Structures are given as C-alpha cells and as structure tokens.
Amino acid sequence: MKIFTVVALLFSIIFLTESIQHFHTTCNDVGILEGIVDSMKELGEMAKQKIAAMEGQVCSKREGTYFYSIPENRKHIPSDCADVYYKGIRLSGIYEIWPRFLNHPINVRCDMDNDNGGWTLIQRRGDFGENSDFFYQPWDIYKAGFGNLSKEFWLGNEHIFALSNQKKSVLRIDLKDFEGHSRYAEYPGFVVRSEVELFQMTYTTYKGDAGDSLDHHKGVPFSTKDMDNDNHKTHCSQRYKGGWWYNA
Structure with a gap:
C-alpha cells in the first residue's frame, strides 16, 4: 500500500509529504512546517530559486505477497490501495478499503x-485555505484522523497502525515546490506501533534524494499538544503547532 504528505504507504503504503525535514530533526529544528521549509530552502538553493510554497503527502506500498484469513463479509473489499490497483483500477481518487486490524472499512x-x-495517502499538506493551526490537534483527533481527503488531512494513527502492520510497507515522502522542483524519500520497513506503544514509528532503511529527515525520529513515540512524549524539556508539539514523532 502507499501512503501520502504527500506521505504514502505502498503494500502499498506511501507516506508522501511535501513537508519533509532534512538533517537532524530534533525538537529545536523539527517544526512540521519549519522543518519542511528548511528542507525546501536547501532544494531552492540548489536550484538557485526561491521556494514560494509547498504541499506534502505521504504514502506506502506493499512489498511481496502475504496471505491471511479474510472474513466473508470483507473479502470483496480491498485492504489497501495496492489491492485496488491490483484489481485493475488505475484512476486516482477516494476508495473504500478494509485493513486487516480494523473492525470496519474506511475511505x-x-x-x-x-x-x-x-499508494495509500496518510497525510496531505498544502495551500488549501485551512487555518495555520489546522494540524494542531489533540491525541484523540490524531488517533481517529481528521481533515478532508480531497484537501488537507491526517489519515489517523489507528489507521496507519493497521495499514503498516498488515503487510510489509514502504513509506514515501515527496517534496514539491510551486516551481515544479521535487525530491523524494522512501523508507522500506515502515511500521507504526499500537496506541499502547504510543504509536511509535520505525523503519529499516532509507533511499532517495531528499535526505533522511526521519533518521532522528526512528523509534520515537508520537506527540500531540496534549500528549508530550518527546525527550526534550520543551513541549515540541505545542512549540511547532502539530502532532509528530518529535525527538530531542
């Protein structure tokens, strides 16, 4: 599946984010938007052009073939966007899927x-007219997911957990500015743990040309404005106005 910030998963899970951070993403330099801007500034310098704006999405993609028992009432529903693709559907859009570890289907x-x-998009950020604090949400909202699948959104940590644990996945982050310059990062072995483990995130390797912006977040639990799980004396989620796998 693929997940997009564009962050997406490919089992497909792609984690696509036109808001990826570069270098050491500690609490001091990891701000969701600020980190993205820093990364894009580097791209801008390389291109010798100013970055005007950006949006992001994340996705993941399936690796290999996996088999498990599927209840009769859900056999006709794909478990992720890779399943949709393998059924011969080639049109991007909104689809109903039913991940293995959920007791209900989701769009x-x-x-x-x-x-x-x-690719299954898990996050999308861009210039869609939302307030600047749109991603400044509490734990339960990040758990369930929020936003508009046609605009900006976070798919939900419980859904990302289900997607990334049912099959091997790849997280992909794509960065793009308004002038058409783009970079990407892929993370095979991307997994988000359960809520009991505070939705801790990990992966195995990195490849791409955007820089490994998640290196300092590997093995780190998720934090929100009302749940400070980072290792810094400052509440990173409150400081940077968004939920993320903040480190110190």
Missing part, C-alpha cells in the same frame, strides 16, 4: 499515478 485517497501506483 482513503489512492494515488494510482506516482511511482507505478497503488
């Missing part, structure tokens, strides 16, 4: 165009 945005298609 997700599938990217059938990027990198051979089949």
Whole structure:
C-alpha cells in the first residue's frame, strides 16, 4: 500500500509529504512546517530559486505477497490501495478499503499515478485555505484522523497502525515546490506501533534524494499538544503547532 504528505504507504503504503525535514530533526529544528521549509530552502538553493510554497503527502506500498484469513463479509473489499490497483483500477481518487486490524472499512485517497501506483495517502499538506493551526490537534483527533481527503488531512494513527502492520510497507515522502522542483524519500520497513506503544514509528532503511529527515525520529513515540512524549524539556508539539514523532 502507499501512503501520502504527500506521505504514502505502498503494500502499498506511501507516506508522501511535501513537508519533509532534512538533517537532524530534533525538537529545536523539527517544526512540521519549519522543518519542511528548511528542507525546501536547501532544494531552492540548489536550484538557485526561491521556494514560494509547498504541499506534502505521504504514502506506502506493499512489498511481496502475504496471505491471511479474510472474513466473508470483507473479502470483496480491498485492504489497501495496492489491492485496488491490483484489481485493475488505475484512476486516482477516494476508495473504500478494509485493513486487516480494523473492525470496519474506511475511505482513503489512492494515488494510482506516482511511482507505478497503488499508494495509500496518510497525510496531505498544502495551500488549501485551512487555518495555520489546522494540524494542531489533540491525541484523540490524531488517533481517529481528521481533515478532508480531497484537501488537507491526517489519515489517523489507528489507521496507519493497521495499514503498516498488515503487510510489509514502504513509506514515501515527496517534496514539491510551486516551481515544479521535487525530491523524494522512501523508507522500506515502515511500521507504526499500537496506541499502547504510543504509536511509535520505525523503519529499516532509507533511499532517495531528499535526505533522511526521519533518521532522528526512528523509534520515537508520537506527540500531540496534549500528549508530550518527546525527550526534550520543551513541549515540541505545542512549540511547532502539530502532532509528530518529535525527538530531542
């Protein structure tokens, strides 16, 4: 599946974020938007052009073939966007899926165009007219997910957990500015643990040309404005106005 911030998962899970951070993403330099801006500034310097704006999405993609028992009432529903793609559907859009570890189906945005298609977007950020504090949400909201699948959104930590644990996945982060310059990062073995483990995030390796912005977040629990799980004396989520896997 693929997940997009564009962050997406490919089992597909792609984690696509036109808001990826570069270098050491500690509490002091990890701000969701600020970190993204820093990374894009570097791209801008390389291109010798000023970055005007950006948006992001994350996705993931399936690796290999996996088999498990599927209840009769859900056999006709794909478990992720990779399943949708493998059924012969090639149009990007919103589809109903039913991940293995959920007791109900959910709607997700599938990217059938990027990198051979089949990506499930988990986050999307961009210039969609939302307030600057749109991603400044409490723990329960980040758990359930929020936003508009056609605009900006966070798919929900419980949904990302279900997607990343049912099959091997790849997290992909794509960065793009308004002038068309782009970079990407892929993280095979991307997994988000359960709420009992505070939705801790990990992965195995990195590849891409955007820089490994998640290196300092590996093995770190999720934090929100009302749940400070980072290792810094400052409440990073409150400081940077958004939920994330903040480190110190």
